[in-house]
Amino acid sequence: MTKQILVVEDESDIREIISYNLTQAGLEPVSAADGETALQKAEELAPDLIILDLMLPGIDGLEVCRLLKQSDSLRHIPVLMLTAKADEVDRIVGLELGADDYLTKPFSPRELVLRVKSILRRGQSAQEGDDDTPSMITAGSLSIDPDGHEAANSGIVLQLTATEFKLLLTLVQRRGRVQSRDELLNVVWGYQHSGYGRTVDTHVRRLREKLGEAADWIETVRGVGYRFRKDTD
Secondary structure (H helix, E strand, O other): OOOEEEEEOOOHHHHHHHHHHHHHOOOEEEEEOOHHHHHHHHHHHOOOEEEEEOOOOOOOHHHHHHHHHHOOOOOOOOEEEEEEOOOHHHHHHHHHHOOOEEEEEOOOHHHHHHHHHHHHHHHHHHHHOOOOOOOOEEEOOEEEEOOOOEEEEOOEEOOOOHHHHHHHHHHHHOOOOOEEHHHHHHHHHOOOOOOOHHHHHHHHHHHHHHHHHHHHHEEEEOOOEEEEOHHHO
16 A cells, blocks of 8 residues: 655645655655644544654644644654754754654755655554564563564553654663664664764653653663663563
């Protein structure tokens, strides 16, 4: 089935370029020019992914992202943000609200399509699981079900995005070993690109918040990356 992508962008020329390139890549784009329309179409269509510009008339992109991630029926939809280079604060806030990735304007349409496909593969692999992955993984009070795409701490299910789940699964599977930011970008996000270490940092911080008392099990190794403690076995 063709994957449907909701493109939320108020500039018609950019919207058309994105839609054209998505179509050429075998995807099905639908468009929205403002935040209110984006929320309506997300509710109506439940697209496979949302490309979300932050600078929108009316309801801005950050608020759209917040409302999407607060909705039980929409929070599972991955979000790829489009930001201006100078909007680092907004970019960080967007990631903390639950966006899966971002691109800065101006961007390469080819890079955009690669990011979209990477996010879609991430969600698909999480749903399908991996034949080599155990049916259930435990680490201290944490239990992770790769097939069911669900993680729990002390029996309480964690509300994780697809990216957060894969990040946690990767760290736990490699517990005791330091994972560099570049390695995590490659394994979790599915691409190699320097300069996006802040994306990893923001997702780790958000994951720690959701882990509660287990947050300290993810250790920061200064100048290198992150490690899940081995003594949680």
